[in-house]
Amino acid sequence: MxxxxxxxxxxxxxxxxxxxxxxxxxxxQVETTVVKDVRLDVWPGEIVGVIGESGSGKTLTAxxxxxxxxxxxxxxxxxxxxxxxxxxALSQGEMRALRGDRIAFIPQDAMQSLNPxxxxxxxxxEPLELHRGFTxxxxxxxxxxxxxxxxxxxxxxxxxxxxxxxxxxxxxxxxIAMGLALDPELIIADEPTTALDVTVxxxxxxxxxxxxxxxxxxxxxxxxxxGVVAQLCDWVxxxxxxxxxxxxxxxxxxxxxxxxxxxxxxxxxxSLHAPSxxxxxx
Numbered sequence: 679m680x681x682x683x684x685x686x687x688x689x690x691x692x693x694x695x696x697x698x699x700x701x702x703x704x705x706x707q708v709e710t711t712v713v714k715d716v717r718l719d720v721w722p723g724e725i726v727g728v729i730g731e732s733g734s735g736k737t738l739t740a741x742x743x744x745x746x747x748x749x750x751x752x753x754x755x756x757x758x759x760x761x762x763x764x765x766x767a768l769s770q771g772e773m774r775a776l777r778g779d780r781i782a783f784i785p786q787d788a789m790q791s792l793n794p795x796x797x798x799x800x801x802x803x804e805p806l807e808l809h810r811g812f813t814x815x816x817x818x819x820x821x822x823x824x825x826x827x828x829x830x831x832x833x834x835x836x837x838x839x840x841x842x843x844x845x846x847x848x849x850x851x852x853x854i855a856m857g858l859a860l861d862p863e864l865i866i867a868d869e870p871t872t873a874l875d876v877t878v879x880x881x882x883x884x885x886x887x888x889x890x891x892x893x894x895x896x897x898x899x900x901x902x903x904x905g906v907v908a909q910l911c912d913w914v915x916x917x918x919x920x921x922x923x924x925x926x927x928x929x930x931x932x933x934x935x936x937x938x939x940x941x942x943x944x945x946x947x948x949s950l951h952a953p954s955x956x957x958x959x960x
Contacts (some may be wrong), residue, residue: 829851
C-alpha cells in the first residue's frame with residue numbers, strides 16, 4: 679500500500695463504514711449468528727478485499743451493505759454508513775433509490791443477472807432512465823460511451839446484442855459498465871472473476887483498477903483468491919467463521935501475517951509470494 683493510501687485511511691470520512699455488524703439466520707424458531715461483530719472501512723479511491731473460505735461470512739457482510747440479505751437472514755446488531763447516511767435507517771424505497779445510484783453491485787455471475795430478453799445497450803442505459811430521467815435516445819448514447827469505457831470494441835454495434843451473444847468476460851464488463859452509469863461512490867464486487875479464465879480475469883482486474891483511478895470510487899471486493907488480492911487490493915480483511923480475524927495492508931498481510939488462519943491461507947497457496955510495489959505477484 680502506498681504512503682498516500684495509508685494517509686487516506688486517517689484524514690477523511692470513509693465511504694463505507696461497518697460497525698459491530700452481526701447477522702443471524704432463523705430456521706424453525708432457532709436463530710444462529712453467522713456474522714459476528716464485524717468492523718470494516720473502505721475509503722475513497724481504495725480497493726478493499728474481504729477474503730475467506732466459503733461460509734466465512736464475507737458475502738453476507740457485503741450484501742448487508744446493499745440491504746439484500748437472503749431470506750431468513752437478518753441484521754441483529756450494528757450500523758452501516760455510506761458517507762454520512764445510515765443505511766439501516768432507510769426505508770426499503772429509500773434503499774432501492776440508493777442502490778444503483780450511490781452504490782453499484784457487480785455480481786459473481788453476470789449472465790444470471792443480465793436480462794436475456796433485453797439488448798445490452800438498453801440494460802446499461804436503464805439506470806440513467808430510472809434515476810436521471812434520461813430519454814431512451816440519450817440513455818442509448820450514454821450506454822455506448824460506457825461500453826467503450828470498459829473496452830468493449832465496436833460498442834455501437836455491440837450495444838444492440840443480447841447477453842447470450844457476449845462472452846463471459848464481455849458480460850462481466852457490461853455489468854461493470856451498468857454499475858458505472860451513475861458514477862457511484864461505492865462499488866461492491868462479489869467474486870466477479872470466479873467464472874473467468876486467467877486472461878479474462880486479468881483484464882477485469884485491470885479494468886477495476888482503472889475505474890478506481892479515474893472515478894476515485896471506493897471498491898469492496900469479495901474473493902477467496904489470494905492471488906487476486908495481491909494484484910488488486912490496497913487493504914485486506916480476513917474472515918473466518920463469521921468474524922474478522924485480521925486486517926491490514928496487502929504488504930502486511932502477505933509478509934507479516936499475525937493470525938494462524940491467515941498463515942494457513944497463505945501456506946495453502948504455495949506459488950504465491952508477497953506483492954511487489956507495482957501490485958503484481960512476484
